[in-house]
Amino acid sequence: MSTPSDESHLLENRFRDLFNANVGKTLNGHNAAIRDVRHEAIERFVTLGFPQRRAERWKYTNITQALTHHFALRLENDAAGVTRTRVDSLAIPGLDAFRAVLVNGHFQPALSDVAGLPAGMVVSSLDSAGQVHADILNAHFARYASHSDEPFIALNTAFVVGGLFVHIPRGVVMPRPLHILNLVSADADVFIQPRLLIVAGDHASGAIIETQHSFATAHTFTNSVVEVAVGRETQLTYHTIQQMRADDTLLTTLHAYQEAGSTFSATTATFEGGIVRNNVNVLPDAEGCASHLYGLVLGRDAMHVDNHTLVDHAKPNGYSNELYKHILDDQATGVFNGKVLVRIDAQKTNAYQSNKSVTLTDRARMFSKPELEIYADDVKCSHGATTGQLDHEAMFYLRSRGLSERQARVLMLTAFARDVIDTVKIEPLRVYLDTEMERLLHA
Amino acid sequence: MLQINNLHVSIEDKPILKGLTLSVNPGEVHAIMGPNGSGKSTLASVLAGRDLYEVTEGSIDYLGHDLHALEPEERALEGIFLAFQYPVELPGVSMSNFLRQAVNAQRAHRGEEGISAADFLNMMKERAAMVHMDADLRRRAVNEGFSGGEKKRNEIFQMAMLQPKLAILDETDSGLDIDALRIVSEGVNQLRSPERSFLVITHYQRLLNYIVPDVVHVLLDGRIVKTGGKVLALELEEKGYDWIKEETAVA
Numbered sequence: 073m074s075t076p077s078d079e080s081h082l083l084e085n086r087f088r089d090l091f092n093a094n095v096g097k098t099l100n101g102h103n104a105a106i107r108d109v110r111h112e113a114i115e116r117f118v119t120l121g122f123p124q125r126r127a128e129r130w131k132y133t134n135i136t137q138a139l140t141h142h143f144a145l146r147l148e149n150d151a152a153g154v155t156r157t158r159v160d161s162l163a164i165p166g167l168d169a170f171r172a173v174l175v176n177g178h179f180q181p182a183l184s185d186v187a188g189l190p191a192g193m194v195v196s197s198l199d200s201a202g203q204v205h206a207d208i209l210n211a212h213f214a215r216y217a218s219h220s221d222e223p224f225i226a227l228n229t230a231f232v233v234g235g236l237f238v239h240i241p242r243g244v245v246m247p248r249p250l251h252i253l254n255l256v257s258a259d260a261d262v263f264i265q266p267r268l269l270i271v272a273g274d275h276a277s278g279a280i281i282e283t284q285h286s287f288a289t290a291h292t293f294t295n296s297v298v299e300v301a302v303g304r305e306t307q308l309t310y311h312t313i314q315q316m317r318a319d320d321t322l323l324t325t326l327h328a329y330q331e332a333g334s335t336f337s338a339t340t341a342t343f344e345g346g347i348v349r350n351n352v353n354v355l356p357d358a359e360g361c362a363s364h365l366y367g368l369v370l371g372r373d374a375m376h377v378d379n380h381t382l383v384d385h386a387k388p389n390g391y392s393n394e395l396y397k398h399i400l401d402d403q404a405t406g407v408f409n410g411k412v413l414v415r416i417d418a419q420k421t422n423a424y425q426s427n428k429s430v431t432l433t434d435r436a437r438m439f440s441k442p443e444l445e446i447y448a449d450d451v452k453c454s455h456g457a458t459t460g461q462l463d464h465e466a467m468f469y470l471r472s473r474g475l476s477e478r479q480a481r482v483l484m485l486t487a488f489a490r491d492v493i494d495t496v497k498i499e500p501l502r503v504y505l506d507t508e509m510e511r512l513l514h515a
Numbered sequence: 516m517l518q519i520n521n522l523h524v525s526i527e528d529k530p531i532l533k534g535l536t537l538s539v540n541p542g543e544v545h546a547i548m549g550p551n552g553s554g555k556s557t558l559a560s561v562l563a564g565r566d567l568y569e570v571t572e573g574s575i576d577y578l579g580h581d582l583h584a585l586e587p588e589e590r591a592l593e594g595i596f597l598a599f600q601y602p603v604e605l606p607g608v609s610m611s612n613f614l615r616q617a618v619n620a621q622r623a624h625r626g627e628e629g630i631s632a633a634d635f636l637n638m639m640k641e642r643a644a645m646v647h648m649d650a651d652l653r654r655r656a657v658n659e660g661f662s663g664g665e666k667k668r669n670e671i672f673q674m675a676m677l678q679p680k681l682a683i684l685d686e687t688d689s690g691l692d693i694d695a696l697r698i699v700s701e702g703v704n705q706l707r708s709p710e711r712s713f714l715v716i717t718h719y720q721r722l723l724n725y726i727v728p729d730v731v732h733v734l735l736d737g738r739i740v741k742t743g744g745k746v747l748a749l750e751l752e753e754k755g756y757d758w759i760k761e762e763t764a765v766a
Contacts, residue, residue, distance in 0.1 A: 474591035487607025
């Protein structure tokens with residue numbers, strides 16, 4: 073007999089053993105910054121351990137349950153059978169974009185398309201960046217996603233392989249978005265840890281779309297960490313579209329660091345998957361930053377989607393706007409925990425947060441927890457959270473015009489999602505979100 | 516077309532309609548008048564299929580269908596249209612998307628192909644003109660931010676789009692100023708035809724100056740207690756409902 077905590081402790085030792093077996097080999101790191109931080113991170117991970125359910129941040133998501141499979145790590149780079157044809161099938165119709173493909177956390181130049189990048193812009197693996205652009209990497213890698221108290225960040229940092237590095241140099245305006253396809257492909261249980269570093273210099277602008285798909289036929293656990301540095305007066309949007317399978321557990325952590333006068337926008341759309349946990353953390357660490365956080369969840373069957381966000385207003389004259397919407401059908405569970413922190417120096421901050429959810433069955437559940445911590449006295453902050461059902465009278469109105477119950481429902485739900493989808497400025501992406509949503513609601 | 520026999524309807528065990536009998540032939544306009552609480556809106560709701568109500572006795576035959584057995588959308592596809600007393604605002608649902616689906620549902624039901632985008636657009640423009648609606652309304656969300664008058668005009672516009680066989684107007688005149696009342700009535704009158712019947716439910720005679728009924732019924736305490744021609748409406752306007760109440764009590 074073993075208690076769950078013994079079980080997970082064994083798991084932590086397994087990761088430590090795997091680390092010891094591979095460090096200096098596949099976990100080499102030509103770059104000193106990556107190499108040194110690995111050792112620090114694995115020690116930290118072993119000390120912290122995987123989060124237990126009694127931990128407040130994991131109250132509604134029993135992540136240790138998802139860790140019980142006998143996962144193998146994929147430290148060697150191979151495309152795992154992913155072909156260009158398969159990648160093409162995941163293209164967003166009508167979207168003209170640069171393309172960067174990751175398979176099991178490894179950058180695949182042969183499947184990517186980065187021809188015609190603006191002068192100085194880099195899209196490469198972290199390995200390669202560690203050699204060619206060591207100065208940039210050293211200045212940013214593991215600076216924003218802190219491994220000191222987050223076990224999953226520590227674990228990811230210890231096992232960084234391949235990954236993706238994107239550098240948008242000072243003054244560069246990206247002519248097209250960058251579409252990152254973050255793919256899982258395996259026919260046995262795998263634990264993969266993609267690591268992305270996006271560095272946008274001052275006065276730059278660009279849009280990134282990350283889509284997450286699974287070609288796996290077994291259980292998978294993805295522990296992804298994205299670090300984003302947004303330079304002065306720079307505008308950057310980061311969209312994540314998640315379409316995994318029921319057997320995939322997806323844990324993503326995004327840390328964005330904003331410099332003065334910058335605008336950063338993060339949109340996370342979760343349409344398909346098993347257990348999904350997204351941590352979006354934005355730190356506007358200078359004056360006059362704007363931060364937008366949007367989320368859309370379509371939970372069906374037994375999906376479990378947990379969105380944790382943090383906006384940490386550290387400096388004056390900041391603006392943040394957050395809107396998360398969850399649609400929960402069948403026995404799906406949604407969690408929203410949105411923390412807005414306004415530190416004592418962050419006077420004249422305007423911070424808005426809203427979380428609206430619709431549950432379509434009696435078994436669908438939504439847990440919503442806004443957290444406002446305000447230490448400055450001259451600020452405007454508001455938050456609201458509502459959970460309800462589809463409006464009965466509206467459904468009757470639509471049906472009385474001849475629409476079937478399903479048509480009426482789809483119309484109402486796409487309307488419910490409208491204000492989140494309409495924040496997306498890239499038209500083919502907006503259309504894609506709309507059509508995917510309709511397709512899935514009709515399914 | 517419509518044959519209602521001894522209809523009894525309750526809401527949460529409270530009887531509202533208590534043996535209503537009514538017969539409407541194709542092309543006829545019937546006005547249902549009555550004081551508040553007499554059951555007028557309940558009748559409209561029951562015909563359209565709102566599920567808050569329980570039919571405890573009686574029958575409704577509509578073009579050979581047992582209406583009770585049909586879902587609201589099936590009734591709509593068979594040609595029943597309810598102009599709501601309180602049209603619902605649907606933020607995020609565009610007029611054109613909504614109506615195109617409704618029009619196509621009707622066409623599919625008749626075994627026809629879906630309407631082309633161009634034909635639909637022309638149809639919207641043409642029918643909107645009937646009720647003096649801004650042609651730009653296709654870009655708007657259904658009833659969102661519409662004034663009371665605009666909402667009622669929108670109901671008649673939808674009726675014009677869907678070309679029902681039996682149109683039920685539930686207090687369409689409530690909340691309308693005289694100009695809006697005229698526009699809405701003109702819209703309805705343009706839709707009158709030998710195949711189309713109307714059930715005009717109203718508290719006041721005023722609307723019937725514009726939409727002239729063939730038959731006027733007085734609904735009192737869940738039953739039709741008096742039926743007459745259009746002069747009955749004028750009589751009610753002049754004398755109120757009390758004399759009918761007394762007459763009914765005596766009888």
